[in-house]
Amino acid sequence: MLFTHDTEVNLSFLAALLDTAPGASESGDDELATPEQLAALITRARFTGRIDHDARELREVRGVRADVRAVWGHDENVVVAWVNDTLADARAVPRLVDHDEVGWHIHASSPDAPLAERMRVEAAMAFIDVIRAERLDRLRECEADDCVGVFVDLSKNGSKRFCSTRCGNRMAVRAYRARAGG
Ligand SMILES: [Zn+2]
Ligand SMILES: [Zn+2]
Numbered sequence: 001m002l003f004t005h006d007t008e009v010n011l012s013f014l015a016a017l018l019d020t021a022p023g024a025s026e027s028g029d030d031e032l033a034t035p036e037q038l039a040a041l042i043t044r045a046r047f048t049g050r051i052d053h054d055a056r057e058l059r060e061v062r063g064v065r066a067d068v069r070a071v072w073g074h075d076e077n078v079v080v081a082w083v084n085d086t087l088a089d090a091r092a093v094p095r096l097v098d099h100d101e102v103g104w105h106i107h108a109s110s111p112d113a114p115l116a117e118r119m120r121v122e123a124a125m126a127f128i129d130v131i132r133a134e135r136l137d138r139l140r141e142c143e144a145d146d147c148v149g150v151f152v153d154l155s156k157n158g159s160k161r162f163c164s165t166r167c168g169n170r171m172a173v174r175a176y177r178a179r180a181g182g
Helices: 005-018 035-044 055-071 076-089 115-132 165-180
Strands: 095-097 105-107 139-141 150-152
Touching: 005 035, 005 055, 005 105, 005 115, 005 150, 035 055, 055 076, 055 115, 076 115
Parallel strands: none
Antiparallel strands: 095 105, 139 150
């Protein structure tokens, strides 16, 4: 295991959030365009605490998606600055909590803070672990030339290149055709 379990869960959630963007999603369209799509995403991620299910929350979570995408795969100094600003802006106070039989893990915002703020703070907390482990190189961008998706490479040897098997297969077919001469 590269990171603690809760950090790996958070990083995987962030990649899923970022991959709802147009050009990254399975449909190719924006898959975080409606409150229903947001509800499905946070249900899959088992988000607890305050959830408003309204247009404002959707807009704010889309803002988190854009903010995290802007630092994902970037240099250490960029990510460090974002982490520190994010935690300061949210006046984050880390504490150990246990709920829903998850086991002890860290929350740094209150359960009644807006969903987007909690997502942003969780992202910052997960990035802290990644930076301290000197593993920022594991937050990757998909190498498929027609995809803007991201992924977190949790494999032992760090050899993952694509955001999905969909992209991996498409690129393999393309490389095969190129070798076959058309
Ligand atoms: Zn929790
Ligand atoms: Zn991809």
